[in-house]
Amino acid sequence: MRHSILSLALNALSGHRRWQPTWRDAAPKPAYDVVIIGGGGHGLATAHYLASRYGIANVAVVEKGWIGSGNAGRNTTIIRSNYLLPGNNHFYELSMKLWEGLEQELNYNAMVSQRGIVNLYHSDGQRDAYARRGNSMRLHGVDAELLDREQVRAMAPFLDFDNARFPIKGGLLQRRAGTARHDAVVWGYAHAASKRGVDIIQNCEVTGFLHDGGRIAGVETTRGTIRAAKVGMAVAGHSSRVAALAGFRLPIESHVLQAFVSEALKPLIPGVITFGAGHFYVSQSDKGGLVFGGDIDGYNSYAQRGNLPVIEDVAEGGMALMPMIGRLRLLRAWGGIMDMSMDGSPIIDASPVPGLYVNAGWCYGGFKAIPASGLCFAHLLARGEPHPTAAALRLDRFERGYLLDEKGQGAQPNLH
Amino acid sequence: MRLPCPFCGPRDSAEFAYLGDAAIARPDAAAPDAPRLFYEATYLRDNPAGPHREHWYHAAGCRQWLVVTRDTTSHEILAAAFARQP
Numbered sequence: 001m002r003h004s005i006l007s008l009a010l011n012a013l014s015g016h017r018r019w020q021p022t023w024r025d026a027a028p029k030p031a032y033d034v035v036i037i038g039g040g041g042h043g044l045a046t047a048h049y050l051a052s053r054y055g056i057a058n059v060a061v062v063e064k065g066w067i068g069s070g071n072a073g074r075n076t077t078i079i080r081s082n083y084l085l086p087g088n089n090h091f092y093e094l095s096m097k098l099w100e101g102l103e104q105e106l107n108y109n110a111m112v113s114q115r116g117i118v119n120l121y122h123s124d125g126q127r128d129a130y131a132r133r134g135n136s137m138r139l140h141g142v143d144a145e146l147l148d149r150e151q152v153r154a155m156a157p158f159l160d161f162d163n164a165r166f167p168i169k170g171g172l173l174q175r176r177a178g179t180a181r182h183d184a185v186v187w188g189y190a191h192a193a194s195k196r197g198v199d200i201i202q203n204c205e206v207t208g209f210l211h212d213g214g215r216i217a218g219v220e221t222t223r224g225t226i227r228a229a230k231v232g233m234a235v236a237g238h239s240s241r242v243a244a245l246a247g248f249r250l251p252i253e254s255h256v257l258q259a260f261v262s263e264a265l266k267p268l269i270p271g272v273i274t275f276g277a278g279h280f281y282v283s284q285s286d287k288g289g290l291v292f293g294g295d296i297d298g299y300n301s302y303a304q305r306g307n308l309p310v311i312e313d314v315a316e317g318g319m320a321l322m323p324m325i326g327r328l329r330l331l332r333a334w335g336g337i338m339d340m341s342m343d344g345s346p347i348i349d350a351s352p353v354p355g356l357y358v359n360a361g362w363c364y365g366g367f368k369a370i371p372a373s374g375l376c377f378a379h380l381l382a383r384g385e386p387h388p389t390a391a392a393l394r395l396d397r398f399e400r401g402y403l404l405d406e407k408g409q410g411a412q413p414n415l416h
Numbered sequence: 417m418r419l420p421c422p423f424c425g426p427r428d429s430a431e432f433a434y435l436g437d438a439a440i441a442r443p444d445a446a447a448p449d450a451p452r453l454f455y456e457a458t459y460l461r462d463n464p465a466g467p468h469r470e471h472w473y474h475a476a477g478c479r480q481w482l483v484v485t486r487d488t489t490s491h492e493i494l495a496a497a498f499a500r501q502p
Contacts, residue, residue: 240463251459253436254488299434302465302489307417309430342459398459399452411458414434 003107022108022187023194028201028226032060034381035219035228037206037242039063040072041182042359042366043234044189044200045374046381048106051196053375054382059198060228062221064205068186071237071366074304074336076259076291078272078283079368080117080177081142084133087392087404088345089140091372094389096142096176098371108188111181111286116271118152118171120159120321126276130172137174145173155270160323166277177272179283185370209246209356216246216355232357232381234373237337238302239360248352250360251342251398253413255296256335257364258306260314262328264288273321280317289331292318296338296364298414306335338364344416345404348376349386349395357381358395363416420496423478435471437461438483438499465489471499 001007001020011019034050036043039061051057063069079099081092098105099112121127127146134144148170153161161168190200201223210218210227218227233242243250269284282292294314297306311333318325341347341361346369351358359377362369376390386394392404409415417429439462443453465488472482481499486492 238465240461241465244462249456249460249462251461253461253463254465299429299486300436300463300468300470300488301491303491305491307429307491309428399455412436414436 003109023190023200026060026199026201028060028062028204028221028223029199030225031218031227032199033058033228034230034232035059035226036061037219037231037233038070038235039067039200039202040070040234040236041068041185041189041370042236042362042373042377044186044193045370046232046234046359046377047198047200048189048193048196049375049378050382051193051198052105054378056382057197059193060201060226061193061198062201062204062206062219062226064203066202067190067200068183071336071338072182072186074259074334075182075367076281076283076293077179077182077285077367078117078177078281079112079180080174080272081368082117082119082133082137082144082172082174082177083406084136085404085406086140088406089136089142090389091376091393092368093140093142094375095369095372098375099180100176102180102185102188102371106188106192108184108191110184110188112178113180113286114176114178116173116175117177117274118147118155118173118271119274120152120168120171120276122166122169122277124169127169134172143174143176145175147171147173156273158268158322158324159273160321163320166320179272179285181286182367189374206242206245214354216353230355230357230381232359232377234359234377236339236360236362236366239339239358243351243358246351246353246356250347250358252339252361253300254302255298255338255340255414256301256303256306257293257296257338258310258314258333258335259291259293260330261285261332262290262292262325263331265290265328275317275321278313278317278320280314280321282318282322290325290328296340296414297335302337304335304337338362340413340416342398342411342413343403343405344407344409346373346393347395348373348380348390348393350380350384351395417491418493419472419482419484420493421474421477421480421482422496422498423480424474427474427477431474431476433473433475435473438469438471467494
């Protein structure tokens with residue numbers, strides 16, 4: 001069905017009892033042109049762009065649980081493109097532009113809300129670093145404004161500007177950044193892809209690959225064998241495990257990242273605020289809860305739950321920034337499993353095994369990348385060559401020495 | 417998560433620093449395929465879901481390097497020993 005003011009009015013007048021399912025829950029067919037492993041944001045976006053931009057609709061998305069049950073449901077919903085390095089910068093800006101037209105393209109309300117992100121700085125050195133980042137963004141056509149202390153105070157007067165250790169001296173603002181509703185992004189892409197004929201197959205775990213003369217020819221799943229001319233994997237968090245099934249290793253470690261939601265408050269936080277002296281970021285959901293997080297726990301984990309030291313560290317960061325939240329009650333905490341790549345940047349490329357393509361290594365920035373990741377991965381699957389905007393995200397960059405190390409930490413995934 | 421340090425006893429994981437997979441050894445720089453070996457040792461990881469042998473440094477304790485065997489799916493500690501026995 002198509003969503004419009006008219007359909008909303010008709011359904012409202014009939015007691016909301018006549019809404020139709022927004023996408024088809026399909027059963028697997030024996031063969032497809034493309035099978036995508038992983039029914040999260042990235043996998044569903046890839047299927048949508050394959051069908052809508054590249055004319056390949058004979059596509060299946062296979063998901064081991066239900067769509068959006070992995071990292072798509074375990075993030076802090078922030079969208080932004082405030083990156084320093086060429087390669088990353090272009091890519092995330094493409095994503096930002098796609099976010100801006102997403103709801104019209106999908107005919108689905110993803111609640112994209114461009115309320116801005118401000119990265120606070122607390123020292124002269126940090127101001128210079130943010131000035132450089134802002135200049136790099138503007139040179140690449142991305143909006144960026146360097147704010148002084150009073151400009152930040154006008155936006156967020158509740159911050160602790162005179163903190164003894166980390167006084168706030170200003171911030172780098174990207175006004176076009178913001179948040180989107182994470183579940184609606186998944187459902188929106190599923191809605192649009194399904195309407196073009198893509199099969200979305202849930203409760204279908206990939207257990208192995210079909211080989212045909214050294215080429216991947218399909219997947220073995222818990223719901224039978226599915227043949228495919230090309231297979232794409234978009235299973236961030238578990239990329240190493242799927243790669244192991246195909247017989248190769250990736251430059252990735254899996255780590256757990258925790259995030260938190262507080263009880264609901266009246267509108268308080270204008271946009272997204274990040275604390276430059278520690279690692280803490282916070283925004284307010286449309287329901288009123290503060291959504292915040294900080295560092296990863298820092299050791300390999302598939303547990304989908306973290307440990308207390310990081311919760312304490314995040315709470316300390318929040319208190320240093322906004323002492324007023326000290327009596328706020330926490331509603332939920334959760335852990336997601338992140339593909340931490342060795343340079344902190346993602347990978348969209350062909351795998352070492354012909355017929356299998358890799359979309360992985362999103363570290364803890366996968367949510368904002370969903371549209372561009374889907375578009376570039378669809379381009380790779382359809383054309384067999386990288387999308388020009390994702391040309392820097394090749395798998396062989398580690399071996400060739402063309403790392404995209406935004407934070408300059410080297411091959412230490414727990415520091416990215 | 418508490419790590420059973422063989423010298424200090426069970427301690428909070430916040431006392432430790434993590435280095436990652438303990439299986440990685442520095443390759444022989446004189447090997448004919450040294451560039452590939454260094455690339456693999458620096459960047460490629462098994463990243464298993466299950467038991468994982470890994471290096472932890474007891475920074476706020478006895479300052480010993482440990483090899484800890486830990487299940488990455490449950491955080492259960494299966495073994496802990498000094499990285500190099502005296």
